[in-house]
Amino acid sequence: EIVLTQSPAALSLSPGDRATLSCRASQTVSSYFVWYQQKPGQAPRLLIYDASKRATGIPARFSGSGSGTDFTLTISSLEPEDFAVYYCQQRSNWPLTFGQGTRLEIK
Amino acid sequence: EVQLVESGGGLVKPGGSLRLSCAASGFTFNSYSMNWVRQAPGKGLEWVSSISSRSEHILYADSVKGRFTISRDNAKDSLFLQMDSLRADDTAVYYCTRFEARNTGPDEYWGQGTLVTVSS
Numbered sequence: 732e733i734v735l736t737q738s739p740a741a742l743s744l745s746p747g748d749r750a751t752l753s754c755r756a757s758q759t760v761s762s763y764f765v766w767y768q769q770k771p772g773q774a775p776r777l778l779i780y781d782a783s784k785r786a787t788g789i790p791a792r793f794s795g796s797g798s799g800t801d802f803t804l805t806i807s808s809l810e811p812e813d814f815a816v817y818y819c820q821q822r823s824n825w826p827l828t829f830g831q832g833t834r835l836e837i838k
Numbered sequence: 839e840v841q842l843v844e845s846g847g848g849l850v851k852p853g854g855s856l857r858l859s860c861a862a863s864g865f866t867f868n869s870y871s872m873n874w875v876r877q878a879p880g881k882g883l884e885w886v887s888s889i890s891s892r893s894e895h896i897l898y899a900d901s902v903k904g905r906f907t908i909s910r911d912n913a914k915d916s917l918f919l920q921m922d923s924l925r926a927d928d929t930a931v932y933y934c935t936r937f938e939a940r941n942t943g944p945d946e947y948w949g950q951g952t953l954v955t956v957s958s
Contacts, residue, residue, distance in 0.1 A: 732900075763940055767883075774933055774948035775883065787944040818883055822939040826899050827885040 733757055733821050737830035743838040750806040752833045754819035759799050763822035766795055766804045769832075770815045778817075779804060811837075840864040840947045842934045847952030854924050854956070860917040860934030860949060868892070868912035871938050874919050876930035877951075886932070887919065888939065902928075924956045 734757040744750055754766075764782040767775035777786040779795035782802060792807040806813055814837050819830040846858040860872070874886040887898045887908040896908055907920040917934055931951040 763942065765942060769883075774951060776948075777937075777942075777946040780942040780944065780946075784944065786946065820883070820885075822942065825897055825939075827888075827939060829883040829885070832882045 732826055733760060733824050733828050735819055735821060735828055735830035737817075737819060737833045739833060740831070741834040741836060743836045744809055745838045746809050746811055748809050748838075750804075750809055750813070750835060752804040752806075752817050752835075754797075754802045754804075754830050756800045756802070756821060760821045760823040762798065764795075764797070764802055765820045765822065766802075767818045767820065768813075768815050769818065775818065806835075809835075840936070840945075842936065842947055842949035844932065844934050844949045844952035847932065847954045849955045849957065850924055851958050852925060852956055855920070855922045856924065856954060858919040858921065858932055858934075858952060858954070862915045862917065862934075862936070865936070867910075867915040870936050871895075872910060872917045873935045873937060874908065874917075875933045875935055875948075876928075876954075877933070878927070878930045881930075884930075889917070921954070924954075926956050928954060929956045930954060 736755045738753045762782045766779040769775040783795045794805045796803050816832045816834050818832050841863045843861045850856050871890045873888045889896050889908045905923045909918045933951045934949040936947045
């Protein structure tokens, strides 16, 4: 099973700041890699697929990068609605696995 | 508009059974793989099971293998999860989701989730 480790576990920033979230895989994964955003009481929302492609309706301030074992989600300038929990997921190998999440909090 | 609506959650005793349903609409159901993902209270996401469009490929997480059974009825645009021998650590919100693991496009859909509570 591929283990995904997200860092940091929590990130405290202000609106307008740049956020960089990391996800490291225990072994090499292909580009079948996604990022989700989840707000309290809501289902997760797909942000990034294939490591770097934005899902439908996702603002350009969200970007994904990485390959191999290291992947990054960057939010270029935080908006108030961006404070949420973010999860990475690999879809390269079964079982599909998620990272434990990064909580993005308002400073 | 694509909609996924789960039902069937509730309170069940350890060792009991429950059958979750997911009613799909707004897309050609028999063309897509479907999945169940769960989230324990206050915890992260866990993939549970996936089924291909014509049920030819079925996969389970080790944590549920042998106890849960995924199925679908393409004539009724419905996805199911039969959960037997339930344990306390199966307590979670269960989401029905539409995605293809190796062909993820820009559009992906999740239901609102149904809560399963396993407790005596």
